[in-house]
Amino acid sequence: MPPEAMRAMLIEEPDGPLVDAEIPTPAPKPGEVLVQVGGCAVDRFDVAIRRGVRERATSLPHILGHEIAGTVASIGSDVAGLNVGDRVASTLYLVCGECRWCLRGRETICENFGGHVGVNIPGGYAEYLVVPARNLVPIPDDLGLPEASILANAIGTPYHAIIVRMGIRPGDRLVITGAGGGVGLHAIQIGVMAGADVMAVDLGQTKLEHARALGASAAVDPTETDLAAAIDDWTGGVGADGVLELVGPATMPTTLAGLAKGGKMVIVGSHTGKDWTIDPGDVYRNEWEIRGSRNVSADELLTVVDLVDRGLIDPIIDQTGGLEEAERFQQRVVDGTVIGRDVLVPVKS
Ligand SMILES: [Zn+2]
Structure with a gap:
């Protein structure tokens, strides 16, 4: 008792x-x-x-x-x-x-x-x-x-966002903002696990070093490097297939513009404000998809438990x-x- x-x-x-x-x-x-x-x-x-x-x-x-x-x-x-x-x-x-x-x-x-x-x-x-x-x-x-x-938040949140809501595929190029935070570091692992090429975006070299150690092939501090140019270089001018947004309007205009045609942005968090201007013409001409994502279902959490148990996510x-x-x-x-x-x-x- x-x-x-x-x-x-x-x-x-x-x-x-x-x-x-x-x-x-x-x-x-x-x-x-x-x-x-x-x-x-x-x-x-x-x-x-x-x-x-x-x-x-x-x-x-x-x-x-x-x-x-x-x-x-x-x-x-x-x-x-x-x-x-x-x-x-x-x-x-x-x-x-x-x-x-x-x-x-x-x-x-x-x-x-x-x-x-x-x-x-x-x-x-x-x-x-x-x-x-x-x-x-x-x-x-x-x-x-x-x-x-x-498991349910720091890992489940990016699992639901990247695997379920974005439907990432092997070979996709995935930009993750806020990548050095608790959700972001696990998002990198999930992107890499799914076969994506990951660019981590966050402030400070310490966080970016951890992002690289987890498999991000590019890591950018937007206060030191022009993010739009960095995405353009990293994708050979094609643009990213997916963006996981954990930051909000501070990075969204740049990351949306950095999407390839047919690219997807999944929004999980926004701690940098509420206002953001989108040109609808950009969205329809490029067939971009902008989706929200919210935590994880209990059923998906079972899968997350299995992935961690098998050592695929640390x-x-x-x-x-x-x-x-x-x-x-x-x-x-x-x-x-x-x-x-x-x-x-x-x-x-
Ligand atoms: Zn209900």
Whole structure:
């Protein structure tokens, strides 16, 4: 049986400090599972929620943390296929499981979208959390829980974007902006795994060196090198077959113009603003495709688990530490010094 009380890092006021506290261990309701947290990654989204620039937590005090893996500790009623002791990774979104999109395996665009784990329900900066059973997928015994915690976001997000939404093919030339971040470094691996030639775009030579080490054949800092000319040179004037956009309007006009005829841009993130001007004539004359992509489905996450288990994608973790490291890990995100992900390990397994 799980203990009656657990340790958690609480936000008690908007933009307030992370408070190391002991609180009652939650109990799973029907359809839910209590997970002992063996890994919870820290990323930019956590910092944004804490600062209140994104959706507010539904109530205070709140527990952050949405990239989670752990061990099933107890199970609510109406849950099939899971047992106490199972090792699991969790998807991020709260979805209905019943709408037309959920029924087609596209639950990331659920009609009754309920928000995020760690935003709209308490997250993984704690020894235990309760999540809907439909969010959980099993992971193999030899995959570490810290590594498993980053599968659904840092790896699942670019998997869905590049493989499912873009449909990358062997030999394609793929430009990835924000390539040095946690999602970007795994996006490079997925592009290379799929047989694409990858150009990494990001700020700073340290990030670009990591990008090259992971197989990017070109790496460009657009503050030092003209990005449009670099794409033109790299593609022999043809243009890129695909662009994965993790940055937004700061790079989008250049990367869109850098597409080959018939090229595809997939937009996963935009932290550099909202406004962007497109000439529709450029889009139709070139038959460009501009698509959105949002995280990963539970079904696709199973494939991601398999790819990592087979060694085809390497989860990149920088530092791990106990809950007391949450503040420092968030600061490292703000400072941009993390390579891959830092992961909290609330309970060691
Ligand atoms: Zn739904």
